Amino acid sequence: MKFYKAKDYNDMSRKAANIISAQVIMKPDCVLGLATGSTPIGTYKQLVEWYNKGDLDFSKVTTVNLDEYKGLPKDNEQSYYYFMNENLFSKVNIDKSRTFLPDGTEADSDKACKKYNEIIHSVGGVDLQLLGLGHNGHIGFNEPGIAFEKETHCVTLSERTIKANMRFFLSENDVPRQAYTMGIKTIMSAHKILVLISGEDKADIVREAFFGPITPQVTASILQLHNDVSVVADEAALSKCTDLI
Numbered sequence: 001m002k003f004y005k006a007k008d009y010n011d012m013s014r015k016a017a018n019i020i021s022a023q024v025i026m027k028p029d030c031v032l033g034l035a036t037g038s039t040p041i042g043t044y045k046q047l048v049e050w051y052n053k054g055d056l057d058f059s060k061v062t063t064v065n066l067d068e069y070k071g072l073p074k075d076n077e078q079s080y081y082y083f084m085n086e087n088l089f090s091k092v093n094i095d096k097s098r099t100f101l102p103d104g105t106e107a108d109s110d111k112a113c114k115k116y117n118e119i120i121h122s123v124g125g126v127d128l129q130l131l132g133l134g135h136n137g138h139i140g141f142n143e144p145g146i147a148f149e150k151e152t153h154c155v156t157l158s159e160r161t162i163k164a165n166m167r168f169f170l171s172e173n174d175v176p177r178q179a180y181t182m183g184i185k186t187i188m189s190a191h192k193i194l195v196l197i198s199g200e201d202k203a204d205i206v207r208e209a210f211f212g213p214i215t216p217q218v219t220a221s222i223l224q225l226h227n228d229v230s231v232v233a234d235e236a237a238l239s240k241c242t243d244l245i
């Protein structure tokens with residue numbers, strides 16, 4: 001794993017956008033694995049800025065997102081499709097028919113997951129997978145205890161994740177209890193992985209996930225076994241690893 005220390009959130013976002021830009025420039029028809037949440041918003045903003053300057057072309061890029069809430073349609077403001085559209089897809093020249101997320105409106109979990117696995121396989125896998133890190137070590141919606149060999153599956157969100165995500169909803173009750181997520185097997189199959197982490201509230205889990213034992217109890221710890229992981233984190237997020245990096 002390579003660690004890139006950023007000064008703060010903005011610096012993290014620029015560094016991450018540089019890595020993604022390099023991928024798009026070197027392989028214009030690449031497959032990007034994308035994440036939602038607060039962490040990558042600044043990165044997407046930077047990519048849009050560079051696109052507007054004429055420095056980036058997304059016309060041949062394909063994207064597959066990590067996850068989607070079960071039960072939310074694309075036009076629901078809390079859906080991850082809506083998030084991606086707002087933050088990136090509607091702002092660059094990406095071909096929308098090449099942007100994929102699990103189908104939150106498919107009530108049959110097996111069907112939704114099978115279809116998403118087929119999509120990921122049909123695009124030839126992921127060149128660069130972007131990840132955020134949950135406070136409990138989750139990546140995608142792969143909560144602690146998940147089997148490492150899973151592909152796309154339906155998960156029941158942990159209480160901690162529901163509480164963390166309720167900031168985006170009117171109330172805790174409005175947070176969907178289930179989601180479809182890419183599994184660890186799929187994430188680990190990406191050629192390159194880019195993890196973004198910001199803030200002191202993630203400092204403990206950064207140390208645990210990347211310097212602790214590899215265990216399904218800390219999902220992100222499996223990333224220690226991938227051979228091309230870049231972690232771009234700000235000083236606050238790395239503040240409990242200063243003796244290790």
Ligand code: F6R
Nearest residue numbers: 035036037038039132133134140
């Ligand atoms: C988002 C996702 C999640 C987040 C994680 C961190 O698609 O899969 O694993 O990356 O919950 O969220 P933030 O960035 O909001 O702290």
